[in-house]
Amino acid sequence: MLVVRVEIWPGGNPERAQLLGTAAIANVSALAAESDYAVALLDENGDLASLRQVRGHRRDAGFWPLVARAVRPSRAKVPAWLHDLAEHMERRVNDFDANREVRRAVRTHSERRAG
Secondary structure (H helix, E strand, O other): OEEEEEEEOHHHOHHHOEEEEEEEEEEOOOOOOEEEEEEEEEOOOOOEEEEEEEEEEEHHHOHHHHHHHHHOOOOOOOOHHHHHHHHHHHHHHHHHHHHHHHHHHHHHHHHHHHO
């Protein structure tokens, strides 16, 4: 799964980073040369904001064209099975983010004690 986080860094300071949203992009076609993807766009709270599908992406084109297609506004209907997959993707991203926050807090605490 490809995960793209969008953050704003006030004054360019990564310590003050604020999450704006996350795109979780999962290959659903067994890594075929031309693949289809499920896309879950999550808001700043990790809640599902949009669900979509990218069809027929050539993997040799790289990931930026895939990301561009994944976040492009769309009104296309998505298949029902994609909703179940999106819930799983949302949980995985949120679990990772929670663990990341714990690691950041531990690192900050350790740095303060050492400094």
